[in-house]
Amino acid sequence: MRNFRSLVADRLVRIHLARLRRSRRGDGGLGETLLPDSLSMALRRDGLEPVADLDRKREAAPVIRAAxxxxVNAWLVTGHDEVKAVLGRAGAFSNDFSRLVERAGLDAGAHPGGxxxxxxxxxxxxxxxxTPEFTMRRLERLAPRIQEIVEGRLDAMAEQTGPVDLMRAFALPVPSLTMCELLGVPHANNPEFQRLSVAHFDVSGEPDEVLRAASTALSHLMxxxxxxxxxxxxxxxxxxxxxxxxxxxxxxxxxxADGVLTGGLETTASMLxxxxxxxxxxxxxxxLLRHEAGGGEVEWLxxxxxxxxxxxxxxxxRFVRHxxxxxxxxxKKGDLVVCSLSGANRDQSLGPGAERFDPTRRVAAxxxxxxxxxxxHRCIGAELARMELRIAYPALARRFPAMRLAVEPHEIPFRKLSIVYGVESLPVLLR
Structure with a gap:
């Protein structure tokens, strides 16, 4: 079973990388036909940093009518308190995808579900x-298997010479194999399942193409x-x-299943x-990671x-209900609202220096x-993602203490415009 799951996970990695190659049209995964510039700003970055315009917009007005x-009128919300106010009021805002399908004049039957x-x-x-399957108590049963997955990928990396693509060798396989364990991929599975990771985020074409891809993925999952x-x-x-x-x-x-698979793969791979x-x-x-025994420091980091x-x-x-x-x-009723999580998480209300990465930051208060x-709508797989990251980062740091980038930081192929931000590849030297 595990050998089969390894093959499935490897196939998911290959599909993911192929999708990135296909979408290399200068937009990195989200067609300009889908978003006006005033909204696509929330998906643009300069390396790891959101573009400066997003910070300036938040400081000037954390809620703006963007386009x-x-x-319909589309609002961009970038402030922490303002984003939280929108996301916390399900009675006032609708996530029903059919509303967007109707507004865009798309195929009404192509609803992704989830x-x-x-x-x-x-x-x-x-x-x-x-919910019961995503409590920490239930998820703890996966911890030993995640540890095995991580160590297995590190063993495979150790056998390679020269630069290693960390994305292909580690960041993608770890959540791929974890998702297979969680969902329970059957031994007699057919090749359709192996193509599922392309559905949600391959939006480099026209809206109808995106919906057709999601519909195809759902039919395979059916x-x-x-x-x-x-x-x-x-x-x-x-x-x-x-x-x-x-x-x-x-x-x-x-x-x-589609939501668990695609959400748990793309986001955790990008985080790693x-x-x-x-x-x-x-x-x-x-x-800090190498010398941490597995307690609070890793959690804070x-x-x-x-x-x-x-x-x-x-x-x-979200659509405004009233x-x-x-x-x-x-x-107004019918308006569309886009909440920038990257903007909200750099808001100074989270403490001084929120624009910087500080692993010693303490945010409990x-x-x-x-x-x-x-x-x-908070991510139901949040605790699973945390578990994977808390296991993977320290293990990577301990196994390869001399690891460094094999390219200059500005040469890393970051996605240009993507709902889930990440890289196409990450060349590193392990020794």
């Missing part, structure tokens, strides 16, 4: 089914769901079928790669990296970061 998008694109009561019902209906496995999908089979449709189950870039900028950071990097740069777009005042600004979002 007309798909025939928690991120649904409203209560459907969202409440579906999240209730998933086949896997039907297999699980017939013979439930030991993973998350099998559990949902056994315990809640009559409460959830095949389409809903496929949507949940970008976090390594941030840590390599100062040898002191890596020394991971939280600071999550805040500073904010790889999920924006929250899912006229509402947000921090002194009136939004300050507002919490919003890297995982906020409110009912």
């Amino acid at each position: 007309r998008w798909f025939g 928690l991120g694109f649904s409203d209560p009561p459907d969202h409440t019902r579906l999240r209730r089914l998933l 086949r896997l769901v039907r297999q699980q209906r017939e013979s439930p496995g030991d993973g998350l999908l099998g559990m949902l079928v056994r315990e809640h089979g009559d409460e959830i449709s095949d389409r809903e189950l496929a949507g949940l 790669a970008l976090g390594t870039v941030a840590l390599l900028a100062d040898p002191v950071h890596l020394r 991971v939280e600071e990296l999550l805040r500073y990097l904010s790889v999920a740069q924006v929250a899912f777009p 006229d509402i005042d947000i921090c002194g600004v009136t939004m 300050r507002p919490s970061h919003l890297a995982f979002g906020h409110g009912i």
